[in-house]
Amino acid sequence: MDGIHDLGGKEGFGKVDVNEPEEAFHAEWEARMLGIVRSMTRPDDWSLDWFRHCREMMDPSDYLTRPYYDQWMQTYSSMMVNSGVASVEEIATGRSKTAPDPAADPINAQDVAKSMNVVGTYDRPYEKAPAYAIGDRVRTARHGHKGHTRLPAYARDCIGTIHCYRGAHILPDTSSAKSEELAQPLYTVVFEAKELWGEDSPDGDRIYIDLWESYLEKP
Amino acid sequence: MTEHNSEKIAHIHEDLHSHLPSEPALRVKALESLLIEKKMVDPAAIDAWVEAYSEEIGPKRGAQLIARAWTDPAFRELLLTDAPKAVAEFGFEGWATGHTVVLENTATTHNLVVCTLCSCYPITLLGVPPNWYKTAAYRSRAVREPRSVLAEFGVTLSPDIEVRVWDSTSEMRYMVMPERPAGTESWSADQLAAIVTRNAMIGTQRDLPLAVKEPA
Numbered sequence: 001m002d003g004i005h006d007l008g009g010k011e012g013f014g015k016v017d018v019n020e021p022e023e024a025f026h027a028e029w030e031a032r033m034l035g036i037v038r039s040m041t042r043p044d045d046w047s048l049d050w051f052r053h054c055r056e057m058m059d060p061s062d063y064l065t066r067p068y069y070d071q072w073m074q075t076y077s078s079m080m081v082n083s084g085v086a087s088v089e090e091i092a093t094g095r096s097k098t099a100p101d102p103a104a105d106p107i108n109a110q111d112v113a114k115s116m117n118v119v120g121t122y123d124r125p126y127e128k129a130p131a132y133a134i135g136d137r138v139r140t141a142r143h144g145h146k147g148h149t150r151l152p153a154y155a156r157d158c159i160g161t162i163h164c165y166r167g168a169h170i171l172p173d174t175s176s177a178k179s180e181e182l183a184q185p186l187y188t189v190v191f192e193a194k195e196l197w198g199e200d201s202p203d204g205d206r207i208y209i210d211l212w213e214s215y216l217e218k219p
Numbered sequence: 220m221t222e223h224n225s226e227k228i229a230h231i232h233e234d235l236h237s238h239l240p241s242e243p244a245l246r247v248k249a250l251e252s253l254l255i256e257k258k259m260v261d262p263a264a265i266d267a268w269v270e271a272y273s274e275e276i277g278p279k280r281g282a283q284l285i286a287r288a289w290t291d292p293a294f295r296e297l298l299l300t301d302a303p304k305a306v307a308e309f310g311f312e313g314w315a316t317g318h319t320v321v322l323e324n325t326a327t328t329h330n331l332v333v334c335t336l337c338s339c340y341p342i343t344l345l346g347v348p349p350n351w352y353k354t355a356a357y358r359s360r361a362v363r364e365p366r367s368v369l370a371e372f373g374v375t376l377s378p379d380i381e382v383r384v385w386d387s388t389s390e391m392r393y394m395v396m397p398e399r400p401a402g403t404e405s406w407s408a409d410q411l412a413a414i415v416t417r418n419a420m421i422g423t424q425r426d427l428p429l430a431v432k433e434p435a
Contacts, residue, residue, distance in 0.1 A: 001225070005336055005337065006335070006336060007335055007336075007355050007358040007359040008333075008335030008336070008358065008359060008362045008363070008386065009335075009359060009362055009363045010355070010359040011359065011363075013354075013355040013356040013359050013360065014356050015356060015371055016351050016354065016356045016357045016360070016368060016371050016372070017350070017351045017354070017356075018351070018371050018372050018373075018423075020349055020350055020351050022349070022417070024272055024273050024277065024346055024347045025269075025272075025273070025347070026350065027243075027244065028244070029243055029244040029247040029248070031269040031272070031273065032247050032248075032251060032265060032269065033247050033250075034268065034269070034272060034347065035264070035265030035266070035267075035268040035269045035272075036247070036250065036251055036254065036260060036265055038264075038265075038268040039260050039261065039264040039265050039268060040254055040259050040260045041259045041260070042259075043221055045220060045221045046221065048390075050221070050223060052336075052337050053223075053225065053228075054228050055337065057225055057228045057229045057232060058232050059232060059233065059236060062232075062236065064355055066243075067243055068338070068350060068353045069243070069247075070243040070246065070247075073243065073246050073247050073250060074232065074235050074236070074239070074246075076250075077231075077235050077239070077250065078228050078231040078232050078235060079221075079228075081231045081234075081235070082221065082222065082224075082227060082228055082231055083221045083222075085257075085259075086253060086257070088231070088234050088235055088238050089238070090253055091235070091239065091249065091250060091253060092235075092238045092239050092240065092249065093249065093253075094248065094249030094250070094251075094252035094253045094256075095252070095253065095256065096253055096256040096257050098257075100256065100257050100258035100259075101257075101258065104257070104258035104259065105258075106258060106259055106260050106261045106264065107261065107264050108261045108263060108264055109261070109263040109264055109266065109267040111264065112264050112267035112268055112271065113267070116271060116276075116313055117310070117312045117313055118312075118313070118314075119303070119312045119313065119316055119317040120314060120315060120317060120390075121317040121318070122317075122318065122389075122390040123318070146225070147225065150336060150388040150389060151388075152335050152336060152362075152386065152388065154335070154362065154363075166318070166389070166391060169389060169390060170390075172389075176223065177223050178223055179220060179221060179223075186389055186391075188391070193382075196362075196363075197363055202366070202378060202382070204381035204382075205365070205366075205381060205382040205383075205384075206381070206382070206383050206384070207362055207383075207384045207386060208383060208384065208385045208386065209386045209388055210386075210387070210388045210389035210391050211388065212389075
């Protein structure tokens with residue numbers, strides 16, 4: 001979707017706060033929110049891409065102005081309401097209107113130590129050969145679509161070169177839209193800065209973007 | 220089963236915006252209370268994650284990988300060609316480390332990592348990302364004017380150094396290996412790890428100063 005989240009190349013956002021203190025969290029509630037996300041029981045069909053899409057669906061002014069973990073709070077809340085796990089009223093008051101599930105068994109502190117080292121992987125078996133080889137020139141899609149996608153707007157309808165093949169990874173466009181995984185070849189594609197931003201860009205500067213096969217075509 | 224309906228989510232966002240408490244701290248507190256009442260979360264598990272991200276899971280991990288690579292050519296080769304295996308040697312596996320890629324800075328190239336679409340970051344090796352990494356300013360500008368972003372961080376690159384910006388649009392997780400500073404030839408891996416900064420592994424720092432950490 002052409003949402004506010006697709007920020008690459010947008011202008012007018014000012015300087016980066018390079019003097020931010022280095023500690024992990026700047027407020028206790030930020031740490032609690034990350035802890036909640038890592039610990040909470042959730043429906044099996046919440047994918048990472050569904051989460052990202054739900055965050056993208058926030059009001060654009062909220063997306064640009066609300067603190068990062070506050071956006072997580074509202075995004076997970078929206079997912080809970082959507083999946084029937086809680087109501088807006090329950091989330092607003094912090095009080096449950098129903099008894100807990102008798103089978104409820106959330107992860108405990110000992111489980112955290114174990115799950116900390118679990119490696120999530122997103123590549124999947126794929127029968128066919130990838131369509132492109134290293135060094136091939138490719139053109140990116142000219143148009144996006146209304147759903148979640150990972151081709152940034154700034155790199156649409158541009159010519160790049162296949163830098164490497166990363167294996168077949170879960171396609172975000174489908175895993176954000178239904179409860180199933182579709183594996184598709186993933187490439188890192190390299191673009192000259194001049195191709196993306198014009199002739200004033202320095203010679204030799206390049207941008208590397210991970211792109212799925214269906215975002216690409218032969219030029 | 221979850222209904223994946225964008226319009227419905229947008230409507231729920233509006234509803235939440237109007238009804239949730241006014242302060243982020245109060246909103247998160249209400250959510251935690253609700254999840255505890257519903258037995259969907261154990262507060263001791265939240266404590267354990269907070270402690271892990273405050274102490275154990277931080278940039279010291281990435282720094283140890285880099286320092287080992289500087290002092291052990293075989294490990295350097297492994298880190299640059301099969302980073303997940305190198306990560307496993309240190310027992311640093313975790314969220315998204317299965318697709319780690321390490322990018323080597325050289326005398327003629329400088330790497331910089333960004334996620335323009337959200338906030339993808341090698342959290343298990345560098346800890347929670349700094350807030351600036353997730354801001355519109357960094358995300359919008361890092362791909363378009365990386366040299367002026369770097370200048371704000373105090374990094375001035377001569378025109379003969381090529382900039383390579385990596386936009387983390389997939390689950391691949393990118394981490395930069397800075398150049399080993401001259402004058403550290405006799406240093407141990409532990410001494411070297413102490414000078415590798417988080418920003419150097421994101422790419423917003425290039426030269427690592429030695430002044431603070433002279434070997435004993």
